Amino acid sequence: MSAVPRDVLVAQAVFDLAARPDGFDVLELMHDLTTHTVRLVGVRSAGVTILDHDGRVDYLTASDEDCRRLEEDQVELDEGPCVDSTRNGSLLSPVNLHRAGLGSQRWPRFTPRALAAGYSSVASVPLRVSESAVGAVNLLHAGPRRLTGVDLQLVQVLADTAGTRLHQRRTLIARNDVIAQLETALSSRIVIEQAKGILASRLGTDVQDAFVRLRAHARSRQQNLTDLARMVVRGQIPADLDRTH
């Protein structure tokens, strides 16, 4: 069997998630996991949710604002596929959200919101770190194509690659365990949201575009995303991220 272009894309995604420098940005890794998932599986959105140290579900990152908003809704409602799969730590096979379907019975408050945002089905794979689940990678799908078991297998490989890299980071930083790293990522999340808002003002864009610019800037300069966001919130905005310069 000869390689097809898609094989290269999949291998590149796995390599990108595995080849992180020492002291890499956890939030950035998780965000890139959602981006690769969206690109390779063709879902509309993907997000990562985790259990914090008090056993509460919290969202870590999302591929876009619609997905992020729905993850927040689920935390607020304490109901939804991301909440279930994060708590259970197991695979959630694709669930059709259409009104008469299983979705509205299982998640009566979440389902109408997801449908209103244009999503038609959901699925999750566990985010595992050395065989124990610490969270979930959630897929929010729209469009006629159905998610398959093979799609979920691919996402699981991507998630396991990111989980393995997280685990290796732990052995480098003796005192911190993975949960603590993810907790830190929760607080850096706020810095990134603030930086998005600052850039939206400076660039005259919406927050989604502001984030695309922020991510692209960090990537092209191999700069840590959270560090870049911290610079922005301190008022040190790189010239090419600031139209007023």
Add this chain to the structure above:
Amino acid sequence: MARDQWDSDSGDVPPPRDALTELLARARRAIRSGYGPGRALPSPTARLFGVDALTLNALTHERQLELLWADPPDGLGPELDTLQYTLGDGPTLQSAYEGRTVTEPDLAAADTARWPLFLPAAAGTPVRAVVALPLLLGGAGVGVLTGYRTTPGSPTTRQLDVLRDLAATLLLFLTADVAVQANGTTPGTGLRLYRAEVHQATGYLAAELDIPLGQALVRLRAHATAYDRALADLAHAFLTRSLAADALHR
């Protein structure tokens, strides 16, 4: 020296990090159930954290600091807090404005230029060392936790670690939505501040109005309360430009 002080305060080595972790976990649960720090952290707390007095200040929308909690409730902490407030100068204020940790291991030996008004006044009190930690929500300073000691010495790394853990716990209290608590419907869980759009709007408004992030957040919350609007909806209105940023000034 600071290390000796710590050990004599808190018993034998190894240090009771687990006990403090448990104490803070209980405090977080209490704060999430709507209790204030006075209930969540029963006195005496300060000495468990290697200091003689602790104060918690919140930033108000007039850019002032407001003392919310002190342990012990009277004496050194409130006294030094009032001193800083009256003089407009000192470590707590510096930490609030600069958004960083400020320490002075020996106030008697410090250069008077550092706090020209506070240092001479503090010399008349038993305080000898101070550490002030900003309570930061992302890049937004929303308050300050200050520890005072009656003996000189720098805080140890571990002492700073546990004080940071305490600051993170108290941040939960500062960010619990008071307006929600006042309704009596749900305890202040801070869930409204959980919304990313609130933080996005904080950044957006700070840039639009050229004010610090902490101020933008405090004013956004004050505006939501004054006009009885849901914080996330108000944030959304600013971000989508359906409400002009300068509406916050009114």
